[in-house]
Amino acid sequence: MILRPKSLSHHPGTLHGAATVTPAVPVPTWLRRAIPDAQSLAGKEIEDLAHTAGATIGALDAVVRRQERWAGAWRQRLALAAAAVTARQAGRVEDESALRDAVLLTRPGDFLSVGPAGSMLLAWRRLAGTPVENLLTRKSLGAVLDDLGLRRDDDAVSDMADDLRQLSAGIGMVGLLTGAFTAAESRGFARTFGCWLADALLAQRLGWAHAVPLLGAEAALGTSARPRRSAASSVATGIDTDPEGAKNQLAAQARAALRAIDLSAEIERRAERLLAVAPKLRAKAADAVVEKLLSDDAIVASEKIAGMSDRGLRRLFDRLLELGAVRELSGRPTFRIYGL
Structure with missing residues (x-):
């Protein structure tokens, strides 16, 4: 049986090393x-x-x-x-x-x-x-x-x-x-x-x-x-x-x-930003790129996507970067990788 708390606070505390974004499902x-760390089990x-x-x-x-x-x-x-x-x-x-x-x-x-x-x-x-x-x-x-x-x-x-x-x-x-x-x-x-x-x-x-x-x-x-x-x-x-x-x-x-x-x-916060700018994307197969970004950790700029040329995909990622909808994850000028 899963034990669920009776009430959920909307002011969660912070676990060391955890993200500071407030979850949509609040943790009291x-x-x-x-929740103990590895050193406080005694x-x-x-x-x-x-x-x-x-x-x-x-x-x-x-x-x-x-x-x-x-x-x-x-x-x-x-x-x-x-x-x-x-x-x-x-x-x-x-x-x-x-x-x-x-x-x-x-x-x-x-x-x-x-x-x-x-x-x-x-x-x-x-x-x-x-x-x-x-x-x-x-x-x-x-x-x-x-x-x-x-x-x-x-x-x-x-x-x-x-x-x-x-x-x-x-x-x-x-x-x-x-x-x-x-x-x-x-x-x-x-x-x-x-x-x-x-x-x-x-x-x-x-x-x-x-x-x-x-x-x-x-x-x-x-x-x-x-x-x-x-x-x-x-x-x-x-x-x-x-x-x-x-x-x-x-x-x-x-x-x-x-x-x-x-x-x-x-x-979720990053995905909401991507979905908010998606209607502004005019490139062919842009919807497929958005779905790929939502369904995986990251994709490469050379990803083969039906209806999208390599050049078109690179331009689309440049546009998404300008809009703050994706991040470039490799830090390289070539063989670039993008994700939420």
């Missing part, structure tokens, strides 16, 4: 203050953390159910943030800009050349862009493990898919979260994969059309995996076996949900 001050009871996480997920659920036109850009921007943390935890140096370049500047269909870090971004983009009913299939799980650079075998993937179906059948929200990490770590996979699974299971449980990348950007969850356990015990949740780990996961989920809510407010 008491909830912001109740003395917190798991029941209190479960209540806080449930209330924050309830607020996030309200954002998702609005089904805004800009939701695709929002989810993919969250996927980029998750991929940057994943790459850093893997010892790589690529930041968000480098990851964006790796994927967007690759020729269509040539995804083998995106490199290991680019593949990590593809894993999180898969989470954000795939219909939720297709996320936890054997094929999808195997592809994500490949993208994350994790060794796997078909039998392990098949067993894990079965375990995840059992998890999603009727366990509570806390058990769903901790069970996702157990399913990954019991097979020796890094916690990054547990983050991916937890986000997918949450979306499935709440009936969302697409998952929202949340936990991947939580560096405090770390990368290590527990020793392998037997498959028979892999569905067991970590509430009793590792209560401190469960507390850490609940706090991370609450922080991640709040960060996603705050980002939604920023994306």
Whole structure:
């Protein structure tokens, strides 16, 4: 069950590092203050953390159910943030800009050349862009493990898919979260994969059309995996076996949900500006460009859009920049990239 606060304050507080834009779905001050950072978990009871996480997920659920036109850009921007943390935890140096370049500047269909870090971004983009009913299939799980650079075998993937179906059948929200990490770590996979699974299971449980990348950007969850356990015990949740780990996961989920809510407010503000100037655009296929900007993190100036020449697209982006409707994200004079 999702715990929702009885009243919502219109004067939200501020979480360290969060955006200052007021969300369209306001988060009450008491909830912001109740969300602990990674250093303030001592003395917190798991029941209190479960209540806080449930209330924050309830607020996030309200954002998702609005089904805004800009939701695709929002989810993919969250996927980029998750991929940057994943790459850093893997010892790589690529930041968000480098990851964006790796994927967007690759020729269509040539995804083998995106490199290991680019593949990590593809894993999180898969989470954000795939219909939720297709996320936890054997094929999808195997592809994500490949993208994350994790060794796997078909039998392990098949067993894990079965375990995840059992998890999603009727366990509570806390058990769903901790069970996702157990399913990954019991097979020796890094916690990054547990983050991916937890986000997918949450979306499935709440009936969302697409998952929202949340936990991947939580560096405090770390990368290590527990020793392998037997498959028979892999569905067991970590509430009793590792209560401190469960507390850490609940706090991370609450922080991640709040960060996603705050980002939604920023994306909404930028999207409203784009939609306000859209009627002024006279270029052919301008509507298609606007929809692309609303549905993805960013697009390159050389994007192939039906009815739009390369020169016409560059001129359109110049116009959108003049109107303050998009940002140029690369900082380069060539191979430019644009987004909300």
